[in-house]
Amino acid sequence: xxxxxxHTHSHGQSCVVSRGETEALVDEFVASxxxxxxxxxxxxxxxxxxxxxxxxxxxxxxxAEVEDLRERDQAxxxxxxxxxxxxxxxxxxxxAGRVSYFQLVLPGxxxxxxxxxxxxxxQEVPLPCALAEVERELMHSLGxxxxxxxxxxxxxxxxxxx
Amino acid sequence: xxxxxxHTHSHGQSCVVSRGETEALVDEFVASxxxxxxxxxxxxxxxxxxxxxxxxxxxxxxxAEVEDLRERDQAxxxxxxxxxxxxxxxxxxxxAGRVSYFQLVLPGxxxxxxxxxxxxxxQEVPLPCALAEVERELMHSLGxxxxxxxxxxxxxxxxxxx
DNA sequence: CGGTTTGTTGCAAGCCAATTGCACTTAAGG
DNA sequence: CCTTAAGTGCAATTGGCTTGCAACAAACCG
Ligand SMILES: [Mn+2]
Ligand SMILES: [Mn+2]
Ligand SMILES: [Zn+2]
Ligand SMILES: [Zn+2]
Numbered sequence: 367x368x369x370x371x372x373h374t375h376s377h378g379q380s381c382v383v384s385r386g387e388t389e390a391l392v393d394e395f396v397a398s399x400x401x402x403x404x405x406x407x408x409x410x411x412x413x414x415x416x417x418x419x420x421x422x423x424x425x426x427x428x429x430a431e432v433e434d435l436r437e438r439d440q441a442x443x444x445x446x447x448x449x450x451x452x453x454x455x456x457x458x459x460x461x462a463g464r465v466s467y468f469q470l471v472l473p474g475x476x477x478x479x480x481x482x483x484x485x486x487x488x489q490e491v492p493l494p495c496a497l498a499e500v501e502r503e504l505m506h507s508l509g510x511x512x513x514x515x516x517x518x519x520x521x522x523x524x525x526x527x528x
Numbered sequence: 529x530x531x532x533x534x535h536t537h538s539h540g541q542s543c544v545v546s547r548g549e550t551e552a553l554v555d556e557f558v559a560s561x562x563x564x565x566x567x568x569x570x571x572x573x574x575x576x577x578x579x580x581x582x583x584x585x586x587x588x589x590x591x592a593e594v595e596d597l598r599e600r601d602q603a604x605x606x607x608x609x610x611x612x613x614x615x616x617x618x619x620x621x622x623x624a625g626r627v628s629y630f631q632l633v634l635p636g637x638x639x640x641x642x643x644x645x646x647x648x649x650x651q652e653v654p655l656p657c658a659l660a661e662v663e664r665e666l667m668h669s670l671g672x673x674x675x676x677x678x679x680x681x682x683x684x685x686x687x688x689x690x
Numbered sequence: 691c692g693g694t695t696t697g698t699t700g701c702a703a704g705c706c707a708a709t710t711g712c713a714c715t716t717a718a719g720g
Numbered sequence: 721c722c723t724t725a726a727g728t729g730c731a732a733t734t735g736g737c738t739t740g741c742a743a744c745a746a747a748c749c750g
């Protein structure tokens with residue numbers, strides 16, 4: 367009942383960075399991480415390479431499939447992701463029910479998503495997001511601090527809609 | 529690492545319905561459910577009573593604590609919730625990491641939420657939501673169907689912000 | 691370049707909310 | 721009543737994390 371998709375679905379390929387530019391960003395990212403006690407390990411570099419090159423939400427399982435991370439222990443990837451989260455460099459998205467998605471925090475990048483209830487496809491919303499203003503209003507009127515948001519549109523993708 | 533709150537936090541108490549009005553709505557709800565093969569059982573009535581009376585997101589654990597559901601098996605509550613979801617009468621929200629929240633679908637009711645990253649408090653957004661227009665635009669331009677959305681603002685509640 | 695400190699990793703075990711199989715019970719309809 | 725299909729309790733299982741611990745290896749220091 368309520369069974370979800372289980373195949374590996376493809377994400378939309380928005381927000382991609384060139385191979386060369388990625389390397390520079392990785393170096394920069396690692397450098398800033400040094401201040402938080404991170405060391406430049408192969409696993410960290412491989413992880414950042416993927417998540418910067420293709421700025422999308424990934425499940426831990428998806429990350430474990432990535433080149434240069436394939437032979438890594440799942441616990442290693444898990445701890446890297448969590449440590450990045452603690453450092454404020456990783457965001458945990460709860461797009462689907464049982465699994466979490468993770469996406470690197472890149473200054474100036476914010477994305478909302480569309481998710482298909484039928485096949486699980488996740489696609490970036492190709493429209494500008496106007497919620498920053500609402501955030502300001504909420505912080506001002508309710509006294510909350512440091513608000514950001516997570517917005518997901520849910521429905522049937524063109525393929526599943528027939 | 530990244531440890532979340534674990535105590536039972538209170539929800540904001542918006543969207544409450546009077547005791548008498550609730551009974552009428554429950555009867556109406558059950559009646560419409562009959563078309564989907566539902567039977568009027570004590571567990572179903574108790575569940576609807578809670579979720580209509582206080583239209584909020586609940587975890588399965590929270591539902592299991594409710595009067596008249598306390599002595600029920602967790603599997604019973606789980607299957608009721610899932611069957612309602614399959615019938616399109618229940619929405620599964622992914623507000624937090626490991627546990628799902630469920631909220632009854634009531635025509636004309638739509639809510640967005642604020643969640644405190646520190647204490648886990650969940651509060652309804654007291655402003656009107658203007659995303660229906662964006663949904664129409666997305667369906668029109670991208671070909672998705674039946675879109676609804678889930679919007680959550682995340683930050684520090686007044687208490688946790690000091 | 692050794693030696694020391696401390697973050698990192700593999701491996702295996704554990705955790706826990708959800709999920710399911712099965713036999714029994716009960717609402718609903720005739 | 722009697723039949724049929726939905727609902728339920730109970731126990732066992734799943735699966736996505738999550739953690740303890742010993743072995744490793746960046747970074748740093750003299
Ligand atoms: Mn991006
Ligand atoms: Mn409501
Ligand atoms: Zn689809
Ligand atoms: Zn708080």
